[in-house]
Amino acid sequence: MTLSALPALSDIPEAVVPGVLRIENSDKDTTTPIIVDMLRSVYPHDQIFGDFCPVQAYIAAPPREVYEYLADTRSLEEWTYSLRGFVETEEPELWLAYDRLGDATEIYTRTVANPDAMTVDYHCAWDQGKHLWMIYLMRVVDAQVVLNKPGSVVLWNNCRHPFYDENPYPETAPPKRPVWVGDFWDMFSAGHQLEMDNLKAICEYRAAHGLPIKPEWMA
Amino acid sequence: MTLSALPALSDIPEAVVPGVLRIENSDKDTTTPIIVDMLRSVYPHDQIFGDFCPVQAYIAAPPREVYEYLADTRSLEEWTYSLRGFVETEEPELWLAYDRLGDATEIYTRTVANPDAMTVDYHCAWDQGKHLWMIYLMRVVDAQVVLNKPGSVVLWNNCRHPFYDENPYPETAPPKRPVWVGDFWDMFSAGHQLEMDNLKAICEYRAAHGLPIKPEWMA
Numbered sequence: 001m002t003l004s005a006l007p008a009l010s011d012i013p014e015a016v017v018p019g020v021l022r023i024e025n026s027d028k029d030t031t032t033p034i035i036v037d038m039l040r041s042v043y044p045h046d047q048i049f050g051d052f053c054p055v056q057a058y059i060a061a062p063p064r065e066v067y068e069y070l071a072d073t074r075s076l077e078e079w080t081y082s083l084r085g086f087v088e089t090e091e092p093e094l095w096l097a098y099d100r101l102g103d104a105t106e107i108y109t110r111t112v113a114n115p116d117a118m119t120v121d122y123h124c125a126w127d128q129g130k131h132l133w134m135i136y137l138m139r140v141v142d143a144q145v146v147l148n149k150p151g152s153v154v155l156w157n158n159c160r161h162p163f164y165d166e167n168p169y170p171e172t173a174p175p176k177r178p179v180w181v182g183d184f185w186d187m188f189s190a191g192h193q194l195e196m197d198n199l200k201a202i203c204e205y206r207a208a209h210g211l212p213i214k215p216e217w218m219a
Numbered sequence: 220m221t222l223s224a225l226p227a228l229s230d231i232p233e234a235v236v237p238g239v240l241r242i243e244n245s246d247k248d249t250t251t252p253i254i255v256d257m258l259r260s261v262y263p264h265d266q267i268f269g270d271f272c273p274v275q276a277y278i279a280a281p282p283r284e285v286y287e288y289l290a291d292t293r294s295l296e297e298w299t300y301s302l303r304g305f306v307e308t309e310e311p312e313l314w315l316a317y318d319r320l321g322d323a324t325e326i327y328t329r330t331v332a333n334p335d336a337m338t339v340d341y342h343c344a345w346d347q348g349k350h351l352w353m354i355y356l357m358r359v360v361d362a363q364v365v366l367n368k369p370g371s372v373v374l375w376n377n378c379r380h381p382f383y384d385e386n387p388y389p390e391t392a393p394p395k396r397p398v399w400v401g402d403f404w405d406m407f408s409a410g411h412q413l414e415m416d417n418l419k420a421i422c423e424y425r426a427a428h429g430l431p432i433k434p435e436w437m438a
Contacts, residue, residue: 005304005306006293006296006303006304006305006436007436008296008297008303009297009421009434010434010436011425011430011431011434011435011436012421012424012425012430017420017421017424018420018424019416019417019420020298020416020417020420020421021300021413021416021417022299022300022301022417023300023301023303023319023320028320031300031413034413035406035409035410035413036406036409038408038409038412038413039264039405039406039408039409040264041263041264042261042262042263042264043261043262043264043267044260044261045258045259045260045261045262048262048267051275051277052273052275052374054271054273054275054374054376056270056271056273056376056378058270074225077225077227078227078228079239080241081240081241081242081250082241082242084225084227084242085224085225086225087224100242101242101247114333114335114336114338116333116335116336117333117335117336117338119333119336119338119358123364133364133367135360135364135365137358137360137365137374139338139356139358141354141356141378143378145342145352145354146354146356146378146380147378147379147380147381148352148380148381148382153378155271155273155356155374155376157273157275157374159275159360159362159365159366159372160366161365161366161367162366162367163367186258187254187255187258189257189258190254190255190257190258191254193257194240194250194253194254194257197238197239197240198238198239198240198241201236201237201238201239202228202231202236202239205231205236205237206230206231211230211231212230215228215229215230216230217225217226217229217230
């Protein structure tokens with residue numbers, strides 16, 4: 001068997017796509033300095049958190065239970081800094097709450113969760129529930145598989161939707177509200193880290209005290 | 220309705236967990252300087268890429284097609300820098316290839332994909348296929364939802380499994396191999412960015428030229 005038995009890129013003339021570096025067209029001696037040149041001792045905030053906002057944590061609590069907790073929209077009442085007063089609207093699975101960062105700001109949330117992949121996506125928006133454009137992408141991973149120890153890894157990411165830069169529905173905002181959610185984008189990395197720390201502390205407290213991760217009041 | 224209608228943390232004495240910051244116990248004036256103090260103009264490499272390796276990209280190609288492409292293990296033959304010669308082993312869905320970074324190093328891969336969540340996890344290992352501990356966690360997201368434009372967002376993360384620091388199965392390695400996969404952990408952020416750039420370039424080339432994202436040779 002040869003190492004190139006598969007016809008990789010055979011649909012592309014001469015198998016060359018501009019900008020693609022593969023060991024065939026850029027050997028180790030050529031590529032190593034390219035890689036090393038991409039590495040930095042420090043990275044600017046915008047390079048890391050400009051367009052996406054990745055935050056990760058290990059949590060010493062069972063992954064299936066952490067997933068079930070996150071998949072319940074009401075968990076946001078506990079581990080977020082400022083989302084409070086969740087009530088289900090007349091539209092099934094669409095929840096209304098208040099983001100107390102924005103005074104009397106309403107926030108709408110629909111949670112889309114997949115128990116097999118253990119993804120939990122919070123589709124949210126300030127002020128209105130018709131277009132849920134603030135998407136919190138989360139995923140619970142079994143730490144036994146990825147870190148060789150019991151517990152959970154929680155991955156969280158947000159994408160910089162253009163509406164963060166400009167409110168597309170200003171008519172739905174409370175009069176004279178001085179802030180817009182996108183004003184906080186540059187602080188999301190720290191704010192989400194703070195909330196991830198909350199999630200970790202709450203789940204680990206419950207796990208260590210023999211309490212269900214998803215509390216009984218959510219049952 | 221009051222803002223605290225739900226009995227958040229009611230299973231916990233006085234609803235206080237050490238280290239948890241919520242607007243009830245840490246108001247905006249108290250919390251803002253905490254958040255600001257977490258922000259930096261630059262972040263050290265290890266803080267960002269020490270325990271996890273998040274990489275993200277926007278790709279101008281349809282998300283369902285990008286997912287289907289990634290979900291086929293053989294796509295790695297195209298967009299990775301050095302994984303070549305994929306053949307299915309006698310164990311169904313377990314593939315053998317060579318990581319040409321490690322000369323004659325075998326790499327085993329089982330791909331676990333979820334079409335609803337569009338997660339694609341490559342469970343891999345150098346040298347042996349019994350314990351697949353190198354887990355590449357990927358996910359395709361519809362950019363229309365998260366960025367308000369057609370295309371895909373690809374999220375990719377790896378967790379620093381302890382075996383990166385020490386090969387747990389040295390007896391399976393080729394004799395006198397001078398490198399171990401974990402030697403490259405500190406370069407993963409750049410190496411994975413390079414490979415993400417490959418993935419983006421290949422998918423965008425195909426999309427722009429009317430070619431199927433998953434090429435016919437994989438059908």
